[in-house]
Amino acid sequence: MVSTLSHIKEIERVALGGQASGRDTPVVQSWLRCVHDYQLDPASAQEAYIVPETTLKEHREQAEELIRIGRSGLETLFNQIAEQHYVLLLSDARGVTVDFMGDPTFDNQLRKAGLYLGSEWSESRAGTCAVGACIVSGEPVIIHQDDHFDTSHIGLTCTAAPIFDTLGDLTAVLDISQLRSPTAKASQQLALHLVAATARRIEFANLMARTRNDWVLRLSRSPDFLDVDPDAAIALDGAGRVTGLTHGGFNALARTMKLTGFSASDLIGEKIDSFFEMEIDDLPRFMRGKTGGERMLRAHDGAVFFASSLAPVVTSRQAGGILSKAQEPVPRALRDLSLGDPTMEAVQAKAAKLAGRDIAILIQGETGTGKEYLARALHDSRSDGGPFVAVNCAAIPEHLIESELFGYAPGAFTGAAPKGKTGLIEAASGGTLFLDEIGDMPLALQSRFLRVLSEGEVVPVGALKPRPVRFKLVSASHQPLQSLIDAGRFRADLFYRINAATLRLPPLKERQDFAALVDQILVRIGRDNAETYRLQPATLDALRRHDWPGNLRELTNTLKVAAALSDGGLIGPDCLPDDLQPDRLPHSAETSDADALRAALQACDNNISALARKLGVNRSTIHRRLNR
Structure with a gap:
């Protein structure tokens, strides 16, 4: 065990840009956050913090469903580790321990160390710790003995893994800790494997509980445990769009598929055929009972997985047919x-x-x-x-x-x-x-x-x-x-x-429902003005080409002005602001070549209306260009 003084000096050296003594990158990053972001002082030891009873009750109520869903997995894990004097903590996304399993013989020691129900292990309060570092990084982590920032915790070893909800947001952290352990950090590698595997199973149980009426596609790199302990699972609606997934497991598969810079939550709403060589109608062929060869699924990059599908569980009936939860309307x-x-x-x-x-x-x-x-x-x-x-x-x-x-x-x-x-x-x-x-x-x-x-x-x-x-x-x-x-x-x-x-x-420029949004806003404007507004095709094209830095607010204001300038409710390109004007004139408009514009006008016998019709713009646009 290192001395308190040398531990403080090492953190201070790292904070000033010096090298750590063989520390893992997550530890160094957490130390830097503690010093620079939270202004914590390594020389000022803080006792473990237990939140008040009323606050704990509030946190437990919010996590009630997850505690219920994960209980079986937590008990199985605790039975595996209890003889090694580990305690198990389930913390919410704010670092408060909402479920706890430990040896009651050591209650007083565990409570004093913060390894207890109601303890808060957020990084900003407790400094570098497994729960806090896991919340920030979203990755499994071992914080062993003097990896901890606060000197009051350097006797502990803590190993944690994140638990994400079906939409890819971190919802809890699973941690197993010991009051005392062997000196070598490598001694906790088995603990890391156990806690990460349990977190993955809890995510899977949560997915199954929350998406009972969607298809569920289970994926694994090996067929042996595909039906009982898959690497990852994805929930799909009737159109083949991703409605939920097990975050940690899919991130591992994403690395196999070389989806760099891609997080599991990016899949929500995407079609499954964007990533795999399959369509929604192919799901039945992956159901249980098929041979291993029939259940192979290829990603677009060539990576091969084994797949197992579960059909939706129908829970409610209405006159005229069956309604699944996936089909229930959003409010x-x-x-x-x-x-x-x-x-x-x-x-x-x-x-x-x-x-x-x-x-x-x-x-x-x-x-x-x-x-x-x-x-x-x-x-x-x-x-x-x-x-x-x-x-x-x-x-x-x-x-x-x-x-x-x-x-x-x-x-x-x-x-x-x-x-x-x-x-x-x-x-x-x-x-x-x-x-x-x-x-x-x-x-x-x-x-x-x-x-x-x-x-x-x-x-x-x-x-x-x-x-x-x-x-x-x-x-x-x-x-x-x-x-x-x-x-x-x-x-x-x-x-x-x-x-x-x-x-x-x-942002508006990325939305695929742009034309429908324009129509919706025009209907709203028309309702206010007792008028019906329509766009010329060239007007919609000009609107589509704009970047819309002000997004929906800018689009709404632009359409209000365009509606006010329109003739009989028909909105032409000339009703738009200058920076949205489509350049439908000959090269003269791009190069300010007045001669080219005059030549085009002469070809139409100096008839401005005829030139406007030929170019697909309004007469006012021609007048404006001529004035320039």
């Missing part, structure tokens, strides 16, 4: 957000599953992609209703944002209302609080808001007594929050609180 509020784009349909499916759960959601997307629309749709899809309170953190002046969010007591400051003011956080209690552009929340205020999330209560400015609040939190940002964390402008611990699940909205 109307969410359904209206897409008109056939596969990426948006995957977002809708994921949002529909998250809407009714008390899980903090972060919406990421470029400016104008519809983040507030999605937040409101999530709220409207909930059965418990309540208020929807939207706050744009970038729009409120910094000196007002604290009183706006937290409210204030009577007489809290000069100019305060005599009766005080209810803050927006408290106003959202019982409903949804939507914090748009949360990356612009002042750093000092982030600490106060973190306490609101931790304690479930808010203290107005100038007040002494806290007020209980409970709301569904939806946050949004067009900025990558990790870069703000790296720049010291956003707290990492708050990031992990608001980012239990992430929904990413695609």
Whole structure:
């Protein structure tokens, strides 16, 4: 065992850019995050933290279904490791231990070490540890003895593997730890294999429980355990689109398929024939009972796997036929957000599953992609209703944002209302609080808001007594929050609180339902103006060629102006802004060659209308080019 002093000096040397003493890369990266991102001091030892009972109850309630689904796998793993004095911890995505198995004889020692129910092992609180490093990296990891950042933990050895939900988001971490162990880190390789295999089986059980009415395609590199312990599994709807998968297992297969830079969650919404030489109608031939040769499946890159398919389990009947869960409609509020784009349909499916759960959601997307629309749709899809309170953190002046969010007591400051003011956080209690552009929340205020999330209560400015609040939190940002964390402008611990699940909205230029979106917006504009609007084909072509940096918001404003400039509801290219004008004139338009334009006009006997018809543009376009 290294001395405390030498351990502290090694971390300080690494933080200054020096070399570590044979440390694994995940350990070094975690040490650097602890020093630079979380401002933790290796010389300041912290006791293990056990969350309050009420907080633990909340975390366990949110993880209840996963605990139930994984219980059998956890018990099997614990029976394999108990004689070696390991304890087993299942932590949620925020690092709080929501299930625990250990020898009750050592309860006091385990609780003091933090190897206990309710312990919080987030990296920002506990420093480098297996659970925290696993949450950040999304990869299995061994943090052995003095790999730990905090000197109070350097006697422990901890091995953890991530558990992802069916949509590719990290939902839990499985950890097995010992109070004391052999010195060599290599002694934990078997522990790493066991914990990773159990995490994979829990992901598979979770997939089977949540997609009972989809096809499930199990994949393995060997036929021997294909039906009982596959390497990976993918759920498919009736159209052959991926609706869920076992994340860790498929990532391993993706490496075999050489899908570099590709994560398992990227598959959601994609057609299965994009990756494998098969179609949805081929699934029955992979069902159990077929020979091994008949169950071989080839990827497009030539990699060969063994496949086993499970047919949907039908659970409900309606007049006129059978309705499977996969065919049940997404809530109307969410359904209206897409008109056939596969990426948006995957977002809708994921949002529909998250809407009714008390899980903090972060919406990421470029400016104008519809983040507030999605937040409101999530709220409207909930059965418990309540208020929807939207706050744009970038729009409120910094000196007002604290009183706006937290409210204030009577007489809290000069100019305060005599009766005080209810803050927006408290106003959202019982409903949804939507914090748009949360990356612009002042750093000092982030600490106060973190306490609101931790304690479930808010203290107005100038007040002494806290007020209980409970709301569904939806946050949004067009900025990558990790870069703000790296720049010291956003707290990492708050990031992990608001980012239990992430929904990413695609930019408009990538959406495949562009034409349908244009039609939908024009219908809405026409309804407001009691008018019917139509696009000339050249107008739609011009709209398609634009990059739309302002996304849906820019498109809506452009169409509003174009509708106002149209004649009789027919929107021609000349109704569009100059930077969207299609260049349908001869080379004169591209080279500003006035002679070529004049020649074209003379060929039409100086008839501007005739030239406009010939070129497929409006007369006003010809006049504008002639004036130039």
